[in-house]
Amino acid sequence: MSVLPELSEKATYVERMFARIAPGYDRVNRVMTFGMDQGWRRKMVAMTAPPVGGNALDVGTGTGDFLPELADWVRDGLAVGVDFTVAMMAAGQPKIDHLAPQGRAGFVGGDALCLPFPDNSFDAITTGFMLRNVTDIRAALAEMYRVARPGAVMACLEVARPKNPLFRWGHRIYFEGVVPWIGQLLGGDRSAYTYLPQSARNFPPPVQLAAMMREVGWQHVNYELVGLGAAAIHTGAKL
Numbered sequence: 001m002s003v004l005p006e007l008s009e010k011a012t013y014v015e016r017m018f019a020r021i022a023p024g025y026d027r028v029n030r031v032m033t034f035g036m037d038q039g040w041r042r043k044m045v046a047m048t049a050p051p052v053g054g055n056a057l058d059v060g061t062g063t064g065d066f067l068p069e070l071a072d073w074v075r076d077g078l079a080v081g082v083d084f085t086v087a088m089m090a091a092g093q094p095k096i097d098h099l100a101p102q103g104r105a106g107f108v109g110g111d112a113l114c115l116p117f118p119d120n121s122f123d124a125i126t127t128g129f130m131l132r133n134v135t136d137i138r139a140a141l142a143e144m145y146r147v148a149r150p151g152a153v154m155a156c157l158e159v160a161r162p163k164n165p166l167f168r169w170g171h172r173i174y175f176e177g178v179v180p181w182i183g184q185l186l187g188g189d190r191s192a193y194t195y196l197p198q199s200a201r202n203f204p205p206p207v208q209l210a211a212m213m214r215e216v217g218w219q220h221v222n223y224e225l226v227g228l229g230a231a232a233i234h235t236g237a238k239l
C-alpha cells in the first residue's frame, strides 16, 4: 500500500514525519546502512574541499551529521545546517555544542526551495538524503546553485538502485521488506521507513539527476555509486 502523499501535501507530510522520527533517526541510519553512511558523508565533504576560513552549507541537514566534518575543514570559518524540521536539528544539537559557542557551526530553520541566504554565500555545499523529499528537485538544485560562490563545489548523496540484477533483487528485498521493520524496531515508526523505499522508487536515476544539475547551471557534473550501487554521490561546480 502506498504511503506517498499528494504533491500538495508533501512538505507538511515530510516535516511531520521527520519530527516524529527525529529521536531515533541516527540510530536507524547507522543500522540500515551497515554503518556506511558516515563514511559517505566524510567522502563528500572531502570532495567539496571547503577552504579554511570559508563558509560551508549543508541543506536538509536533519540531525547535522555533516556539520562536525565541515567545521573541521573550514576551521575558523562557519558550517551552517539548514532544515525545515526543527525537531531534527534539536536532536542533532549535541553534535555541534562544542562548535557553536565559538561561532564555528550552527543550525538555521529554512526551506531548501527558498534558502534564507544571499546569492554567492557559500564555498562548499553538501546535501544528504534530502532531494527525494522535496516537492521540486530542480528548484532545490537551483537554490543551492544561487547561494554557492563561484568556485564552490556541491555534493549530493541520494539513494539509487543497484544495476547488477542480483544486487538489485537483494536490495529490493532488503529495502522494501526489511528496512520498514528496522524502522519499526529501532525508530518506532514503520510508516516513515515504508515511505523511504517508496519515495526512492520515484526518485530520478543518477543519470537523470546529473542532467537536472546541469540544467540549473552546475558544471563538471559527475557521480559515483557507493554501497554496491544503493546510493549515489553527485558533484557539481559553480564556475
Ligand SMILES: C[S@@+](CC[C@H](N)C(=O)[O-])C[C@H]1O[C@@H](n2cnc3c(N)ncnc32)[C@H](O)[C@@H]1O
Residues within 6 Å of the ligand: 014, 015, 018, 029, 059, 060, 061, 062, 063, 064, 065, 082, 083, 084, 085, 088, 110, 111, 112, 113, 127, 128, 129, 130, 133, 134, 135
Ligand atoms: C532523510 S533526512 C536527511 C538528513 C541528513 N541530511 C542526513 O544526511 O542524514 C531529510 C531531511 O531533509 C529535510 N527536508 C526535506 N525537505 C526539506 C525542505 N524543503 N527544506 C528543508 N529541509 C527539508 C527533512 O526535514 C529532513 O531533516
